[in-house]
Amino acid sequence: MAISLRASHGAVILGAVIGTGFADTLTAAQEGDEEAFTRLWRDGNAALLRYLRVTAPDAAEDIAADTWVHVVRGLPRFRGDEAAWRAWLFTTARRRTIDQARRRTRHAAASIHDVPPADLPVTADSADEALEHLSTRAALAMLADLPVLQAEVILLRVVAGLDTEAVARIVGRSQGAVRVAAHRGLRRLAQNLTDAGVTL
């Protein structure tokens, strides 16, 4: 059974949502069009929050709001395509997170052990149903159980929709290190699912 990430919920999902209309949307927002900015915000904020709920679980909402304040200030001067926009958004979020981390200690808000069994994927022969039941919160909790870099890289690749090169710039590692972290994270995630009782 092949599972498509993008079609699994039958709805628009995160990552490169605006597409071909991005340039016009950005220009309009830069000229003060509130509707265009709202579109950018709606496209980016959910991904931003999911990233932050793993990397800065105690202050995700605050950091997301702080990130948008900085992005709004720099909006008139921003130049680039949608990939650059998302990279800028997450780079800003990461810097805000680092600033917050100087004052706080990282504590994961949730772990896979806190996820109710009903939220976990179940057996292979009912995988389709499992998709319906697995919540975003539960998925984030599973990511939070990974080492920070592995979780961050997976989130930036999958949730932010960035390629390896962009992720490498954001986390300050080589592209090779990013690939290794992503692969290790996926393997570990698979292992954790096995250990949590998901029948293969």
Next chain:
Amino acid sequence: MSDRGVSDYDMPNRTWPPRNDASGIPDASLAAFLESGTPAADTPAALRHVADVLAALQAEPAADEAAGQATAIAEFRNRVGVPKQPARSRWRRPAVLTPPPLLRSRVGAAATAVVVGLGGLAAAAYAGALPASAQLVAHNTIGAPVPKQHDGGATGRHGTPVGPNASGHAAFGLCTAYVHGKEAGSEATKSVAFRALEKAAGGAANVPAYCEGVLHPGASNARHPDGRPDETVKPHPTGKPPHP
């Protein structure tokens, strides 16, 4: 994997059974999975459940993920946004405070012209070459000579300026302006008025000596017959006077 003194060859060579888990997933499968979001046909079952997790990560935004919208838009309105109905209201800035770019450049050019022109104006004022009213203002502000009836500048037949009579009463003002202009390196010393001064002095090189005689009659030529300053005299133009 060896202990001290134990050769690797002496260690038991056990074959561990492969784990029936995710550790055997090849890198190529993981890379393809990340790129496409879809596990390949031969992908281990464990990775297929990972796909479930990643799909959940990409689900539609939930209600609580839209909570900060009002704050963000308020910030946008404050920083970038334009009012939907730009009325003639308090939002309009007074033009006096922030002139448009073209006007700013013109103001800048005018200011530059005033600064450049001041050198020539001062020269004319010291030469007593301004109209009587302007000369009176110059007299009151920069100590230029009082306005005179006929020592002002002259104009040639066809409107060509010929400058003041540097041999007459204008000499004092011209020389004062010349000295100030030289000190300031002013281009004004090349003006028509100064050409008249040079003519009266018998050449540009003679102007300092000529002016010394005009400004300090009876003293300068005796002290500086060769035009050089007296090096035995140490002027203190800005320093403190020596204590007795």
